[in-house]
């Protein structure tokens with residue numbers, strides 16, 4: 175994978191030797207890796223590092239989160255919008271365990287993170303010392319790699335390896351746990367970037383014969399369908415994907431994490447697949463003759479019941495991670511390698527085509543979805559506000575240029591369905607883990623990473639309260655994020671399931687909410703609440719044009735549902751429109 | 753691919769690192785896979801560990817497990833083999849009261865016929881060691897349990913493959 179962070183900062187590699195403390199070495203390593211921004215929270219076992227952060231504060235900006243989970247998600251947001259490695263730092267024990275949700279989220283969504291935790295002094299390891307937790311043991315199943323450092327001399331090599339592993343191949347989170355004595359210890363420091371790990375092959379080489387086999391299938395297909403995922407974004411293969419789509423005239427759909435890799439309005443972009451995806455690509459998954467999966471992993475939220483998933487189709491899988499091949503869906507042709515590389519090899523082998531009849535089927539089904547669902551979502555005639563019309567207003571006023579950061583629930587599905595993306599890396603959401611509380615801190619990281627972009631967080635009233643404390647970070651750091659809470663006074667998505675599958679027994683899903691405006695204002699954030707349709711446009715306008723952070727609460731219909739929907743366990747083609 | 757469960761020997765070559773045991777065992781634990789045995793030792797290459805894991809699984813699942821194992825950063829390579837493709841042994845120890853060696857003449861015959869070996873004898877007990885296949889060890893266990901066994905323990909399987917493992921060349925390259 176191309177890594178601008180690595181290339182640009184190459185000159186920073188330190189080669190001379192100097193006697194310094196372990197904690198200073200940690201900062202020097204971060205600087206050598208091009209890190210100028212990190213998120214964290216101090217505490218006893220990491221204090222030597224914070225002392226160095228103070229000394230280096232002109233070169234590296236530490237953002238004090240209000241909770242370590244917030245720091246981890248902020249680092250994720252930073253990584254997702256930029257492709258660079260996000261860094262989060264915390265103390266031992268509770269500080270470290272509070273990072274875990276963010277780490278698990280990064281693991282399942284392939285987000286490059288380096289997390290550094292302090293640890294009790296090495297002679298206390300295993301003694302149940304104050305704030306000792308086995309964070310290596312705890313984080314093992316949710317990290318791409320982790321390592322405990324007990325000697326200062328190990329710091330440069332391990333940190334270099336951590337960054338290399340986090341960003342290369344299929345990216346992921348790495349945790350480095352450093353004992354306090356190693357932070358104090360002095361040693362002869364020198365730094366060299368990691369160029370490879372002998373037991374680790376990040377990018378399997380693309381076999382041209384596999385590409386040829388794929389091209390053969392695609393060229394002979396009558397009804398080909400592309401489903402792309404985040405792999406396209408991670409490998410920066412957006413242009414190559416677009417070229418393939420356009421040359422071969424293939425209707426193309428995306429998974430939730432693949433959103434924004436191709437502009438929403440592109441004529442061959444046929445929408446999102448999966449549980450709340452669009453009608454046409456879901457139904458026609460079970461009618462296509464060749465399914466071309468690119469950088470996606472056939473998650474169950476995408477496939478529905480595997481026994482009835484695209485059984486009629488030949489399956490081609492472009493994938494960087496060999497463990498994903500045949501994991502959920504048996505492939506006919508697997509093309510291993512980096513998507514950018516394999517798609518550029520594929521392109522010259524493809525015959526130009528238009529597949530216009532096949533494409534018409536998508537248009538026909540879209541018309542059905544439009545009449546049954548989209549029309550009422552975007553142009554409601556009932557009194558209550560819909561989530562969809564809020565998104566539509568944001569589209570109009572941002573001209574599709576905003577990065578949309580979503581939390582988890584109904585608002586997330588609505589946002590991903592209706593946001594109009596013009597630029598890649600514009601949809602930042604917790605896909606694989608579905609972590610409520612993700613959006614507010616992730617938006618902070620995204621905005622700080624890409625200050626030139628508008629970053630709009632779309633959050634439910636439930637998820638907003640899961641990391642609401644990060645309003646403090648926004649205030650202190652003056653991060654001009656735009657926060658939209660779509661308040662339905664319910665844990666909406668769970669309520670929807672209760673309505674549809676549990677006879678409307680609304681067990682613990684109703685929310686008696688506080689005065690969110692007062693809370694936002696308590697953090698000195700400009701805020702406004704909209705309850706009437708007539709006020710929406712102006713409120714969104716005020717938000718989009720505000721200089722500083724802005725909080726907009728929209729009171730939406732309490733019991734609206736998100737459709738289409740594939741009930742869990744059902745087939746993709748049994749997607750329900752009502 | 754066959755859904756039928758079979759006994760597979762999984763061989764994993766890894767870096768010799770603390771923490772890897774946790775990482776590998778988590779792969780099995782998450783999928784509710786029970787291991788028949790696991791053995792970790794040095795390999796033919798310095799600083800490279802070889803794991804021998806035996807488990808009962810369908811070929812389709814064993815392939816997926818191999819994928820998950822190989823995905824771990826410090827795993828160099830993982831393979832799976834059937835019974836026919838490997839030469840394998842287990843080892844066991846029996847601790848038995850010494851007087852039985854003289855009171856029960858038959859014990860000496862059993863030891864001799866099973867190719868077991870007496871490791872040590874003292875006034876109170878003697879220890880027999882036997883290496884072989886699982887069934888041979890089970891047979892010996894059955895035969896000796898008639899007389900009473902003070903302690904018994906059996907090792908995990910260790911195995912080498914009949915065919916060359918492609919790993920050997922890859923590992924050789926590491927040494928340079």
Ligand SMILES: Cc1ncc(C[n+]2csc(CCOP(=O)(O)OP(=O)(O)O)c2C)c(N)n1
Pocket residue numbers: 581582583584585586608609610611633634635636637638660662664665666667668
């Ligand atoms: C940390 C966490 N806990 C629980 C859930 C289960 N869950 C999924 S969606 C949802 C409701 C979200 O409600 P809200 O934030 O108000 O958003 P809405 O669905 O109403 O848009 C819940 C509880 C989750 N995804 N994450």
